[in-house]
Amino acid sequence: MKKVIIADDEKAGRVLIKEYLEDYPELVLISEVNNGVDAITEINKFKPDLVFLDIQMPGKTGFEVLKHLEEIPKIIFSTAYDEYALKAFEVHAVDYLLKPYTKDRFNLAVERLNTENDKLGSLAQSILMEEPSYPHRVLVNHNKKLITIKCEDIIWIEAYGDYSKIHTESQVYLSNYGITDLEEKLNPKLFLRVHRSSIINMEKVKELNKYGKSYDVTMENGQIVRVSRGYMEAIKRITL
Incomplete structure (x- = not known):
């Protein structure tokens, strides 16, 4: 021991x-x-x-x-x-x-x-010299305790004051981390910041809807996430 x-x-x-x-x-x-x-x-x-x-x-x-x-x-x-x-x-x-x-x-x-x-x-x-490693799970608050959820189950993340709301198919969880902290922790090959208040899982995007010079992103759960002008360049990562 x-x-x-x-x-x-x-x-x-x-x-x-x-x-x-x-x-x-x-x-x-x-x-x-x-x-x-x-x-x-x-x-x-x-x-x-x-x-x-x-x-x-x-x-x-x-x-x-x-x-x-x-x-x-x-x-x-x-x-x-x-x-x-x-x-x-x-x-x-x-x-x-x-x-x-x-x-x-x-x-x-x-x-x-x-x-x-x-x-x-x-x-x-x-x-x-190691390549940065990113977690496969994150800790979130649920029923007054901390649990882990798989990063692959995250659909999108929403800023919530100094905290963040993590949206999955079945549940919305509260994270103690702010959205910028989560952006730094999560794999950038999978998660994309599209608004100062929003991060999306690129594998959970259902469709993009262009209006004027901007986009709305429809996620697999039907929720719509706005792309702000400041992050328009980022959206090119999921467009051909």
Whole structure:
């Protein structure tokens, strides 16, 4: 058994790691925190074998956390910022998970737990050269709990203040992420921003209706999404 701590200020990030850890009964989660100060306290208290560590957190950054530890456990960084990858391996991190990452990428990080330190330099370079990975599922709110839905089931996404509504064939879900955040996380080969308030799944488009110099997009569920003038160039991606 190996003790695990998760330190990530995003609840969705912590939930995803816990979900992926279910496939590894030998990795036992003993604590999770949402800021750097608590991370220091919990790591020094429990002396875990492995920490999934975010970099940009309130209180202390991930690197500042490491400076205050009595013993350094194995570290897998989990962050949305790629510019810290080389620095991460300077402190002998096991791996560097760049959000958004897939379950397969997470599994690879766990497999690297036994990677020898002298191999980490080339590992860092290979990670920096990796093609961006995009999630196959996203976390959404449903009946006061977080569930995952397949990205391929998303028909379109609608801005909803600081949040987003995700439309599927059978349900509309609320995401804690704003529409711009979702645009950055989702595969651009599949999802297209057509309005400041709308993203469509290009595989779920039923028809385009041109009027004047703009378009309406009719989706498979019958809903109509307006294409704004600022995104007219983007619509050419789904027209011949």
